[in-house]
Each structure stands twice: as C-alpha cells, then as structure tokens.
Amino acid sequence: MKTKYLIIVVALLALACSLASAYDPSPLQDFCVAVKDLASALFVNGKFFKDPKLALDNDFFFSGLNVLRDTLNPLGSNLIAVNVDNLVGLNNLGISLARVDFAPYGLIPPHIHPCGTRFLIVLEGTLYIGFVTSNGDGNLLFTKMLYPEDVFIFPIGLIHFQLNVGKTNAVTFVGLSSQNPGVITIANAVFGFDPKINLDVLAKAF
Template identity: 50%
Template structure:
C-alpha cells in the first residue's frame, strides 16, 4: 500500500511539473528576418519570416545609430506604465536623462524601484512587472531597449484599463480606484 501511495505521488508530480515550468519555446530556425507581407514569407514558429535561402548580411545590419534620428523621448516625454508579460527588458541610455522604474507585485508589497539614468547607465525591468520611462531633462533623450522574448507582448496600463472595447463598467473602475464614476467616464472618453 505504501509503494502504491509513492507511485501515486510521483505520478501526480509528473503531471504537474510540466505545467509549472514556462518559457519561450526554442526557435525552430536559426533566425527569422521579418517580412512586411505574409505572401512574401514563410510561416515558422508563429512568425512570418523571409525565406532563409535569400537572407543576406544586410538583413542583420543597420547604420541608423551612426546618425541623429527620431528622438525616443522629447523633453517631458514618456513611455507610460506598461508591462511585457513574456519578457524581461534591458534599457541603455544613449543620450539625456531618464527617470525609470518598475513596481513589484502585490505579493511583494507593490514596491517602486526607480532610478535616474544618465548616458551609459543600464536598467533591467523584470518580466511581467509594470514599468515606465520618463525624460526628466530639458533636452531629448535616446535609449535602446532589448527584450528577452521573440514575442514579448506589451500591455499599456492606461490604454487597457480605460480604453478597453467594450468599456469596463465605470462603477467597477470607480470602486477599484476609489474615484467618482464621472471621473472614470471622463478618463474612458479620453481613450
């Protein structure tokens, strides 16, 4: 009877273990050069990719960082609070000054981890946590971000909460945010 119980426990562990481990699946190809039209690509690992037989070195090259371009963050510009449900993000400041931060989960007390970054500084935003970037300076700021997933996803908090379609009942949000329902309706109308 005791051995039967051990077998049952092992069987249950074997069933639950794969459900407890989650990560991006390994790519099914060495690389995927994105294409603008599904008609001109091959469908691999959930993405439309350029046919690998016609990929060349120029597909992996860019000189865009050698010259001034569009500014990531204008003075007082921001990347509003958002989350990447499937990726950690790393951000490197190339120009200017950014206030960056993320908020831990409810379980960890919703703690704010924030830092002012200058040129050359690096900050990591853990996977799935709400984070932001804000240009504190009077001059433009430029940063480069990289994500740890080929399909990181992005959820912009205000757009999601106040701009859902159909709209979330204003009374639900009023109670959640401890605000008047008319204020919530006004916010929903802005999105």
C-alpha cells in the same frame, strides 16, 4: 508508495507548467528569416519563413537607430521598435530592441510587456525609472535615477515606466527577451478603449 508517486506527478506537472510558460521557443535551426510570400514558405513560431539557402544579407540588417524621433506629442516621447516585422532575420531568435527618444520631461507611461524581460541603457540624458512587483510580492516599487551608460532591468510582466527628469533630450536603447514582447499601456487599457469598462467596476477598483 502512493505518496512517492504523488510527489513524482506533482514534480512533473510543475515542470510541464514551467515549460509551458517559458520564453520564445528555442531555435530549431540557424535562422528562420520571416517572409510574406507564402508560395514557398514554411511556418514556425507564428511567422512564415524562407528556405535558409535563399536568405540575404539584408534579412539581418536594420538601419535608422541613429535618427532622432519626433517627440512633439502629449507624452513627449517616441519609440522605434526593431522586431521581426522590420528585421525579418530576428524571426525565431527570441529577441527584439528599440530606440526611445524623450523630450525634456517626456514620459513612457506605466505599461507591461507580457512576453519579455526588458533591459534599458541610457545614451543621453537623465531618467527616473521604476517598476512595481506583483501583488504576491507586496507591490514593491523599485526606482532609480539613471545617467548615460547606466543599465537597468525590468522583469517580465511587471508594470514599469521612464521619465526624463532633465531639461535636455534623452535617448535610450532597450532590448527585450522576445521577438514579440507585446505591450499593454495601463491607462489606455483601463480607460481608453471601446467598449468601455463598466464605470461601477472602475469606481470600486480605483
């Protein structure tokens, strides 16, 4: 009998852990338009939101993804994110998106999104892309050469990258399964911040 209850407890704990690590919460109503004026606002999912009866058409509208971004920087790439900060109607819907422009041989360096899976569709150019699985899965590398209208998925929390291997500009649109997926660029996180990680730690790790 004790074994039966132990199995039930373990199953419930596993369920609780899976729920605790789930993606953005399910919406509690049709929409929760984010608002900065707190005088008559409510609070949900990390943002204040307005009374749905006061929502406007423009709360669900963003313009500008057709504009070529400046890629004159060391990486040769530029990203414009569309998230709850500039499209307030996304609040509590669990998604965000971006446009990424690449100069020839431009790079989005290895990084992770700790809170969201990412999909990518190529509009122009030829990209070499890939991701690396976690330690438990053997750090396998999955790569692909992508061409216009190709789609690729980067699973949540895994290191991934994109490189324009063509001699012309490239453009992609990406979608993410979180309104705030976060981003950690590996090189910057390890080597680029103050206070710096102890050099003995870096020397032994690398």
